[in-house]
Amino acid sequence: MTLLDEAAADPRSPAWDVVWNDTCDQGYANAGSERLLPWLARVCAGFTPADRERPLVLAGFVALDAPDRPGFADEITALRLLTRENLEAGASDARMYVYLQQALLGLDGDETWGRSLDLLSDGEADVACPHCDGEHLISLDPADSPVVPALTVPLAARLHREALAAGFSEVAASVPLLFGRVDCPSCGAVFDVAGALTR
Incomplete structure (x- = not known):
C-alpha cells in the first residue's frame, strides 16, 4: 500500500503527517504538489466533514500555489x-x-488571506509601517490590542458575520482588528493593518 493509499484509507493515519511534510513548507506548497488536487478532491469527498477538515486545509495551500489553476478548475471547485x-x-x-x-x-486564489488569515488564531500580526518601515508585532487580542477596529472591507464584514453565525x-472579535487601523509605535503615523500585510 502506498503512502497516499494509507492516507486515503484512514483520515487519522500517520501517513497524513508525511503527506503534509512532503507537500507544504511554512504554508507554501512545494513544486509539483498541484498533482495532488484530484486525489485530494476524491479523498475529501469520501471522508466525513469532521475527517476532511485537515485535508481541506492542505488543499487550500496546494490550490493557492498551483501554477496551472485553470487546469484543475473542476477539482478546485x-x-x-x-x-x-x-x-x-x-x-x-x-x-x-x-x-x-x-x-x-486559498481555493479562491487569494494570495494574501489564503496564506495569512490564520493570524486571527495566532493573536498577533508582524507588520511593517508603510511610512517608516518600522517592524512591529501588533496584538489582535481584543483585550489588549491598540488597533481601532474596522469592518469597511467586504471580506472583513463577511468573515465577521460568518464567525458570529x-x-x-x-x-469575530479579532476580525475587525486584523482589518483595523493602528498608530505606528515608531513614527506615530496611522496605518491600516491589513494594508501593511498586503504591501
Missing part, C-alpha cells in the same frame, strides 16, 4: 464546495474554523 459545506456544518474548534476560512480563500465570537 469541488474542494471549495466541500470547504463551504464544512464551514456551514460547523468546524471542530475556533482554530480549525479560521483554517477552513483560510483554505476557502458559526458561534465563534472570539474569531
